[in-house]
Amino acid sequence: MKFAVAVDGSSASDRAIDRAAEMAAAADATLTLVHSVDPDVYDTGGTDSVTDPPDPEQQLIMESVADAEDRGQRLVDEAVERVRDRGLDANDQLLYGAPVETIPQFAAEEGFDGIFVGHRGLSEAHERALGSVAKGLVEQSSVPVTVVR
Numbered sequence: 001m002k003f004a005v006a007v008d009g010s011s012a013s014d015r016a017i018d019r020a021a022e023m024a025a026a027a028d029a030t031l032t033l034v035h036s037v038d039p040d041v042y043d044t045g046g047t048d049s050v051t052d053p054p055d056p057e058q059q060l061i062m063e064s065v066a067d068a069e070d071r072g073q074r075l076v077d078e079a080v081e082r083v084r085d086r087g088l089d090a091n092d093q094l095l096y097g098a099p100v101e102t103i104p105q106f107a108a109e110e111g112f113d114g115i116f117v118g119h120r121g122l123s124e125a126h127e128r129a130l131g132s133v134a135k136g137l138v139e140q141s142s143v144p145v146t147v148v149r
Contacts, residue, residue, distance in 0.1 A: 001029035004107045005116045006099060006137065007079040008035065012118025016148040017079050020116035021086050023146075029113070031090040033079040034106060035072040036099035039063040069094065100136030107143050114144045 005020045007013045017033070024031045063071075076092035083090040095102040107115050119134040134147045 001027050001113045002032065002111065003029050003114050003116060004032050004034050004093075004103065004110075004112045005079070006035070006103050006118075006133065007033050007075050008118075008133075009075045009078070010118060010120060012120045012148070013079075014082070014118070016116045016118035016146075017082050018086075019146070019148045021083050021088055023116075024088060025086070031083055031088065032093055032110075032112070033076045033083070033090055034093045034095055034103055035076050036095040036097060036102045037065065037068045037072045038096075038098055039065055039068040099133050100140050103137060104141035104143070107141060112143055114146060115141055116146045116148060119147045119149050 001024075003020050003024055005017055007017065020031055023029065072094050073092075076094065080090045080092050093106065095106055103115060103117075106112075115137060117134045117137050119132070134145075138145045138147065
C-alpha cells in the first residue's frame, strides 16, 4: 500500500502525519509526504489609499516561487524527519499548483491507495473566504481521503 500525506506545517498537518504513520506501520505501507508549491499573497495590513506611498510594513506581499519552494521543501523535510523518528521510512514530493488539484492528480497518477490531510477547523466564514484544502481534496480525489482533526 501507498499513502500520500498533505503537509503544510500546521498542527493539523502534524496530526495527519502521525495518523498516517500509525496506519502505514499497521498496513506495511509506504508514505510520501507531499506539499504543493502555490505562492501565497500576504496582507500585512494598513489603511492607506492606493495613491499614497506604500509603507513596507503595511502592504500586500507576494511570495516568490523560489521562496515557496524553499518553504515547501523545509516542510516536507521536517515531515519526513517526523516519520523517520517513528522508525518508518518516507519519501517526499513537491508539487506545483493549487493543492486541491495537484495532490489528487498526483495520488491517482502514482497509484496511491489513500491521502491523509489535516483539518484546521476554521470557522465557516473563514472556509467560505479561504476555502478548505481538506474539503477540496475530498471532493476532487478519486482515491480515499482521510481527514484528521
